[in-house]
Amino acid sequence: MYLETARLTLRHMEEGDFPDYLTYATDEETCRMLGTWRPKNEAEARESFEWLMVHEKRFYAMVLREEGRCVGHLIVQNFPDIGKLPELAGLEGRSLTFCVAPDYRRRGFAAEAVGAVVDYLFEKRGVDYVNSGYFTFNEPSRRLHEKLGFRPISHPTVPLPDGGEAVGVETIRFR
Ligand SMILES: CC(C)(COP(=O)(O)OP(=O)(O)OC[C@H]1O[C@@H](n2cnc3c(N)ncnc32)[C@H](O)[C@@H]1OP(=O)(O)O)[C@@H](O)C(=O)NCCC(=O)NCCS
Numbered sequence: 145m146y147l148e149t150a151r152l153t154l155r156h157m158e159e160g161d162f163p164d165y166l167t168y169a170t171d172e173e174t175c176r177m178l179g180t181w182r183p184k185n186e187a188e189a190r191e192s193f194e195w196l197m198v199h200e201k202r203f204y205a206m207v208l209r210e211e212g213r214c215v216g217h218l219i220v221q222n223f224p225d226i227g228k229l230p231e232l233a234g235l236e237g238r239s240l241t242f243c244v245a246p247d248y249r250r251r252g253f254a255a256e257a258v259g260a261v262v263d264y265l266f267e268k269r270g271v272d273y274v275n276s277g278y279f280t281f282n283e284p285s286r287r288l289h290e291k292l293g294f295r296p297i298s299h300p301t302v303p304l305p306d307g308g309e310a311v312g313v314e315t316i317r318f319r
């Protein structure tokens with residue numbers, strides 16, 4: 145996937161994006177919202193970056209063209225657990241995870257990027273639905289999903305990296 149929106153280019157993450165990734169990958173609040181293990185220093189951030197580069201085939205950078213910087217990322221996955229819900233049987237779906245660097249929030253970048261990817265998946269890839277989730281305590285993400293037309297479909301309990309768990313909201317948007 146390669147997409148250009150009004151301000152962003154969405155393309156595969158590249159090695160040269162690591163310094164930008166580092167600016168937000170170690171941010172405690174971002175990791176808490178994503179439910180991911182938090183790298184505590186540059187070496188650990190490098191480990192997480194390399195893991196994503198190897199294991200996530202569709203790990204995309206949101207590049208703000210005006211600044212030539214990666215201001216966030218978006219991951220497209222194929223086999224979300226949500227596909228096991230009986231009402232989705234026989235349908236083809238994709239799942240999205242994303243984040244925007246703290247200094248670039250509230251400027252419409254997530255809405256612009258996610259909206260474009262959803263359109264692309266529906267129009268060019270012919271998928272039937274796109275799914276994305278957030279934790280119940282993630283009000284910014286709840287509002288973003290609502291604004292983009294995603295609707296709650298399930299409320300799974302999700303294990304956290306520290307051993308605890310939290311309630312998530314899985315949402316879906318159909319083509
Ligand atoms: C959630 C997140 C991706 C939003 O990114 P963003 O670029 O700031 O979002 P946008 O500027 O595109 O906002 C779009 C809409 O989302 C909602 N929103 C975003 N941030 C919000 C906030 N802090 N408070 C309330 N609503 C918010 C609003 O409805 C907003 O529309 P509006 O500006 O017209 O009111 C960002 O806060 C983030 O990366 N958080 C940490 C990781 C995460 O939670 N990822 C999502 C789970 S996969």
